[in-house]
Amino acid sequence: MVLFGASLVVLFVSGIAAMLNSGRHPGRAAILGVSGAVTGAALAIASAVPVLAGAPSWQAWTLWQTPLGPMNIALDQLSAIFAILISTVTALAAIYGRGYLSGHGTDPRAAGRSWCWFNLLLASMLLVVFAADGLTFLIGWESMSLASFFLVLFDHEHPGVTRAGWIYLITTHIGAAFLFVMFMLAGNGTSLDFFSINAAGSLRADQSLANTIFLLALAGFGTKAGLVPTHIWLPEAHPAAPSHVSAVMSGVMIKTGIYGLLRIISMLGVPPLWWGWTLVVIGSASGILGVLFALAQHDLKRLLAYHSIENIGIIVLGMGIGLVGSATGNHLVAMLGYAGAILHTLNHGVFKSLLFMGAGSVIHATGSRDIDRLGGLMKRMPVTGATFLTGAAAISGLPGLNGFMSEFLIYAGAFMLIVSGGAIWAGVVTALSLAIIGGLALACFTKAAGAVFLGEPRGPAPANATESPRAMLGPMITLAVFCVGLALGAPWLAKMAGTATGMAATAASFPDSLQVFNLLADITVATVLLVLLVLAAALLRSHVLKGRASTVSPTWDCGYAAASPRVQYSASSFADPIVRMFRIVLRTRRHVQAPEGFFPTAASLETHTDDVLMARVFEPAARGVTRLASLVSRLQQGSTHLYLMYIFVTIIILMIWNLR
Amino acid sequence: MIISAIQVLLALLLAPALLSIIRIVKAFFGGRHGPTLLQPYRDLWKLARKAPVYSRTTSWVFRASPSVTLGAVLAALAVLPLCGVPGPLAFTGDFIFLAYAFGLVRFFTVAAALDTGSPFEGMGASREVQFSALAEVALFACLIALAILSSSMSLSTMLDHSWAAAGNMRGEGVLILVAAALMLVLLAENARIPVDDPTTHLELTMIHEVMILDHCGLDLAMIEYASALKLWIWSAIVISVALPMRTGDAAFDIVAGVCGVFVIGILIGVIESIMARLKLLKVPQLLVVAMVLGLLAVGLGLR
């Protein structure tokens, strides 16, 4: 519609203007970029909200005619939900990024240029979500990958960033290759338009075609979303990018993979049971491996990146439950699963970007990403600390915040599967996976939040840190408020999410959205009660303590009079018991230089955890491919004569072949 | 509804008495006289009147932790059934709420511990998160088994043995396994021997005690009362699983339940007296045993 078109135009124009201005007026370029991003996002939200509020979804508005067919866009409830998520988070990240990039030692011209790519990223993500045919989808997809690649390479002078960018580009294109094949198969050579594919119903009729499409979609979209085993680019690319870009990438870009998967599933009719099992298994594996690797990291942003993998695993678990429900004909379970997955997508978009922004604040203030070198920042950066803690509590799924609501839905779906019979083991696996993921996530985030913000500062950098500028604090506070708001609004959101999949998913109708609403209404009442009780306890406490003078003294140190900040438990030590318990998977390398003698002098401990799949599977495979390529490169001697001979010999062979 | 409220009230009143029962049993085994039944109440009262001392390292997280602990445990109490009497706020999925309310308690306790900047608290916190990650899986395995048995999704219906009327024999085996597993988890979650010694004075060996080392005065009173309530909740769950009979009479059930909780207290006291504390490296193995028992219960329930 017009608003969406206007949004795209605004984004393109502001991006190009930013690029042109970045040479001589970098400040103006940044303002152009940010305002363009915010305006474009607002226009997109304005076009999406009416559909959610009950207006009928609009279809097939042709954007452009190409030789391969028209480029159509459409908007239904599923697209609207994702569009609002994408726009909101990216707009907030843009405001944050303005403050972040104007800090320490960033080249203002490079910063000005980056706004072009940022706006292009937002525009292409919106195009992906609004696309109504394969061509538009793929164009949006590819521009998304390219724009984010350039954004990842923002700091290309730092070591390791270029490598991260390359790994990202290669992996995302391998995923896109799967998608190309999938769309070609789905279109069956006739049309790539989603509506005509749906209407033709050929995907529903032919089960083997549907299976192939499902697997291709899983491979392609799973690469973008960051599912195990194709997650290897996430822990490289997200830390390498500047923090506002990491927030956008982790918060919304990987969700486009989830969107694609949901869209394809909606075109595929009643699923067989093994699809649901595949998603459940992959979801659990991603969740558990993601959180285990996160526990072993000392780089704050790498830890957060692994957590994104974990949460995508949870989302896919929800989708698995949804598929199992559809396959066994249990529509309430299906709705719970899908609603949980979509709600968790929303929630994760909000709190993960909040956490990345917090990490960016910390890096901005202290210049360090290493958790073991920080500490005590809560007192020096109170707003950042409070919002980060809110995000940490939300991601651990604690009641009162939004993460708990979506995980509750997935739990409910799993338990309803268990209770109602039919595919009980899928429910059992899901529930147990969620349980261990929850426990480990709590461990990981107490480690991260505790080591960074609490305790004593472990060095001069955190000791001298100051709070971030208001441009950076504003978005963080907004997102933290969203965390609470999404928790309270969960019943309505879940109902909307449930009907979104109802409209987009299998032809069978889902009449149980009201039951989902009631389920969540009960739990919301319980969490509100919890919050009220906590507040009551706090009020009681402050009332009783009002008259009493409190003393301040050093922490109890067991009589050791000269405790220094380095005596504190470090983050690595905190996570060490769990890391050692799972060392078969993690294979952490430790370099220990133990203290010797009666009066120890120097000692050190260093741990290093490589991504297991990267080190054991993908890097050897890449080396094998390189070796194969160097064998082939023997054909290329650089001699003109040889090349000419290749040409002529081929022609002669072709001629002889033709004349047979 | 009134019955449920009475049950909650009894819990609020009698939870510290549960602690003194345990101490009395341990004193009996030790040939000592032991504290009186009302001693924990006097301790709480004494603590509540003291002036607070705070460390200069700590921030608002440390000061907020006791309130969150108490509030969350009270909310968990609201969904708790006792031997057939449903909790006042029972709803579908309340067991998830219970488990995660305890998670909230754990998060803030660990955060407060890390906030003090002391290595002992950090050590305790690190052990606590490790053991609770395993314990949570065991707990959920048991809950799944109970859900299969009772075909319901609310803790109150899971624990009221309504299916027993159908004369389901295999339910007994499942219940025994679940009760054993939950007992192990109770010992782990509430810092009892063999997982943790609540009376030790050596900070290096503590888990729960050391995390609250720096709290004092009213904060410590709130935390101690909340842990007493937590012990009550866990004991109520275990006895509701283990006690197979339900009469229809609510009053009788409540009295039976309260006595049952005290019986669990005596059992804890006996365990603490006859066993030594396990090496810390062996505690994960204990929790894995609990996990396996839970999974066996699930498997048995599905056959």
Place this chain on the structure above:
Amino acid sequence: MQTILELLAICLILLNFRLLGASRLRSCVGAVAIQALALNLLPLLSSAGENWWIIAMMAGSTAIKVIVLPALVLRAIDRTKVVNEIEPLVGYTKSLIIGAAMLALCAFASRRLTVPLGGVDQILVPISLFTILTGAFLLVARRKAITQVLGFLVLENGVYLFGVTFAVSEPWLVQMGVLLDLMAAVFVMGIIIYHINREFDHIDIDRLSNLRDGR
């Protein structure tokens, strides 16, 4: 007519063999010029030879292909002071043997080709293929850039011959196309040779392989 065509055919074959076996560049240039002359005479021998427009075209293309282009190449030879192709990639004896094999291949191939021609002109099809292959072989097997230019010219001659065999009534169509190609190619080649010589002090293409990356 038949005899003249057969004579022409033999002449062309011999010219090709001369190119394959000659090491002195001037004689190569001469062979190419005579080949161009022979080819340009071909349309005159056919039925369309009476058309004055054709005669004018042939005269023009003769001028260019027989006089101008060889003159340019000779000037390039003088400039670069190269006299002989001393060390070709494929030796002269081998070249001749390969040439014979190519001729056999072309004869065999043209028998399979179903061409809509009368029996008279049928003989020119294998000759044209052979000329193309000779040109290609010269490109591949000779080091000096000038020989490669000559090879390119021979290639174009072969293509023209093939085209004119079919479009005898419209030889100018083929001629135009080939001429244009030729002119552009020779110009470009000339410039490249000049630059290569200036840059590397030699026009030995084989030594250009130093530019490749890798081992």
